[in-house]
Amino acid sequence: MATGPRPGKPATTPAANFKDALHALVKRSRFRSYRGLARKINYSHVTLARAAAGRTGWNVVESIVVACGDDPAAWRPQWTAAIAADTVADGNGPLPERPVILDPAHASSPAEFVACLRALKATAGDWPYRLLARHTGLASSTIADALRLNRRSVPKWETVEPILMVLGVSEADRANWRRARSVLADPPAVARNSGGDHAHPLLRQAIQLGLEGIYPTRLVALDAFVEPLEREIRNGTGGRIWIFASSGKGLVQMPVGRFNGISIISRAQAAGCDLRILFTHPELADRRASQERRPYGAILKEVRLSLGDLLLAEVDRRNVKYCSGAPTVFGICTSDLMLLNSYPFGVEAYGSYTIIVRRTPNVNSGIFHTYEREHFEKAWDAGAWITEDEWSELIHGENARETPKPLHRARRKSA
DSSP states (O other): OOOOSOOOSOOSSHHHHHHHHHHHHHHHSSSOSHHHHHTTSSSOHHHHHHHHTTOSOHHHHHHHHHHTTOOHHHHHHHHHHHHHHHHHHTTTOOOOSOOOOOSGGGOOSHHHHHHHHHHHHHHTTOOOHHHHHHHHOOOHHHHHHHTOTTOSSOOOHHHHHHHHHHTTOOHHHHHHHHHHHHHHHOHHHHHHHHTSTTHHHHHHHHHHHTEEEEESSHHHHHHHTHHHHHHHHHTGGGOEEEEEOSSSHHHHSOOBTTBOHHHHHHHHHHHTOEEEEEEEOHHHHHHHHHHTTOOTTHHHHHHHHHHHHHHHTTOOGGGEEEESSOOSEEEEEOSSEEEEEEOOTTSOGGGSOEEEEEOOSOTTTOHHHHHIIIIIIHHHHHOEEOOHHHHHHHHHSTTTTSOOOOOOOOOOOOO
């Protein structure tokens, strides 16, 4: 039965509490000691002892917990808190009581930004300065100065980025660090350039909610979204591209700049990405056409043309569904970024403003998480499969390129 750390005699720090709890777990196990455990798993007893003291990465702690028959998920929060709290107070005395901040976007001062960087260093294995210097090409004194908690200004990006790269931070996450640093680098300048003293907190709120960029039209945003889509394709089976469109006209029938929807979708499928495409259900298409003051059958024809293009590109039918309702937002969702283009009442969406948002740590308030769950996952689960007959008719039917008659109701069945 998974228990996690047991409460015991109060210790002086979260790190000491965690160390005592891990020692107790090993002692209760059949191994009885780190030396005994070292014979079972591929770590020395010295490394195991360093893990308890917070001087190694999580992977070592996880191996200890699993070998001792407990659930790592029950231990991870305490380990993270112990590492972070110990890092914040390291060499500088205890800071005023406040929640430990691990996401740089939530840092409200240079000291908190540096605390995030120090916590990252600790959780990545607590690299010594001399080792970081060797791999970054920076001087040890430069790194030590950048990680000094009593700094009144954030360290230079030219110093921060090499450290992040050596510690294994991805390109997308490094961009998040850079944005957070920029906000803290010169708050008065940020406020002036954004239109007044009130703009700085507004900018911080946008970053916390995950706003990556805002564009005047969908066409401009799609061009900016090409690289995230290409990154998903390069990730192969680890990549994800989910699309929710009204008819697909602006997705597959109108290549714009660097964006070619058919090419992206076809290559995503070939790479083994998690590919999902949703279009307006035929029974609802004319309602939307009427709302947009367009002739009968206009949207239905666009749906058929888009599906026909997907079929010609050999997209698997099982990657496509009809939505059980009309979408209110055109969207493309990748693993960590999302493009959202709202439908103003009565007009087509592609001329409307569009935002790109990123995944944030807070799953309850971030824009990305809300739309991922409510707009993409639930719509896909409630969607209707396109039947094999209807799929075939899209290309073989005599009137496939003419104003269509409504399709038969798509049956929800397993593909």
